[in-house]
Amino acid sequence: RIPVIFDTDPGIDDALALALLASHPRFDLLAVTAVFGNAAVDITARNARGLCALFQSDVPVAVGAAGPLLDSRRRDGAAHVHGDDGIGGLSGQLPAPQRALDPRPAHVLICDMVNARPGEITLVAVGPFTNLALALRHDPGIAGKVKQVVVMGGAFGLKGHSGNVSPVAEANIMADPEAADQVFTAPWPVIIVGLDVTQEVIMREADLARLQGRGQGAGDLLWQATRHYQQFYDARDGIGGIYAHDASAAAILLVPEAFTLRDGPVRVVLDGIATGQTIQDWRQEHRGDTPWNGQPVQRVCVAVDAPRVLALFDAIY
Ligand code: BDR
Ligand code: CA
Numbered sequence: 001r002i003p004v005i006f007d008t009d010p011g012i013d014d015a016l017a018l019a020l021l022a023s024h025p026r027f028d029l030l031a032v033t034a035v036f037g038n039a040a041v042d043i044t045a046r047n048a049r050g051l052c053a054l055f056q057s058d059v060p061v062a063v064g065a066a067g068p069l070l071d072s073r074r075r076d077g078a079a080h081v082h083g084d085d086g087i088g089g090l091s092g093q094l095p096a097p098q099r100a101l102d103p104r105p106a107h108v109l110i111c112d113m114v115n116a117r118p119g120e121i122t123l124v125a126v127g128p129f130t131n132l133a134l135a136l137r138h139d140p141g142i143a144g145k146v147k148q149v150v151v152m153g154g155a156f157g158l159k160g161h162s163g164n165v166s167p168v169a170e171a172n173i174m175a176d177p178e179a180a181d182q183v184f185t186a187p188w189p190v191i192i193v194g195l196d197v198t199q200e201v202i203m204r205e206a207d208l209a210r211l212q213g214r215g216q217g218a219g220d221l222l223w224q225a226t227r228h229y230q231q232f233y234d235a236r237d238g239i240g241g242i243y244a245h246d247a248s249a250a251a252i253l254l255v256p257e258a259f260t261l262r263d264g265p266v267r268v269v270l271d272g273i274a275t276g277q278t279i280q281d282w283r284q285e286h287r288g289d290t291p292w293n294g295q296p297v298q299r300v301c302v303a304v305d306a307p308r309v310l311a312l313f314d315a316i317y
Helices: 012-023 041-054 106-116 130-138 140-144 177-185 205-209 218-237 245-254 306-314
Strands: 002-008 027-034 061-063 122-125 148-152 190-193 202-204 241-243 259-264 266-268 278-280 298-304
Touching (some): 002 106, 002 245, 012 218, 027 245, 106 130, 122 245, 148 245, 177 190, 205 241, 245 306
Parallel strands (some): 027 061
Antiparallel strands (some): 266 278
């Protein structure tokens, strides 16, 4: 089984990712850490606890960052995408949490768990990357002890996919560009699952409807929550479904052969009109005096076999 700490801002597509992580037999979910993003962090933490209860996963949940590393980066939330309560108005229907909140801040929980099991734990991060950046600051040694980091974030301009909060920037990066740049340039292996592939993984209405009646209420709630999310995407992109952004980051651990990866250092644009853009230098030539020179080689997803990813949802309940 794959030991995972899940860093998240639930979030409707976050909830689908958590369903996979909590319910697929090949995952060993160790903890969930909440971060601001799709809603304020007290809301995303409450959702995370209620979702863990819904998915019958009795793991620690810790509260993380309430905002980005730099105050000047604060932006409006994503209520128009995920609803005021982060999960399409359904937070009141989540079961009561089964255990108390973990007393540690999220980044401390991450450091403690990674130090206790060096080389074993995968971090899956699908919100702004502030908790991960704070963990690196708190204990830089964890970079050498994490097995790998898988993030949903970024947009690399492939296959006509652009950013979703600016022509070049994706939401999780734009929410805290400094944190994202620190995570991508830390000496740990990062796999970046960006919009270029997540916008190819479309759960159509029929796929979502199949969740109903499954997982002792979990499937019904996910179906209901995705109604809100689907309305947003139908109005914007007319896709007749939703993008499974965050679940794609969990999926790459189960079906790595469904993803094509490209290697090279990745940086985030930190000022000007392209702020939040992610750029990989995948050229094999000498990088010269550029911001990519000397940075760790990370892996960016450039193609996906979407049906392989979508099939995972038929396997969990
Ligand atoms: C990302 O932004 C959030 O709204 C989603 O949960 C996902 O993590 C997509 O850009
Ligand atoms: Ca998210």
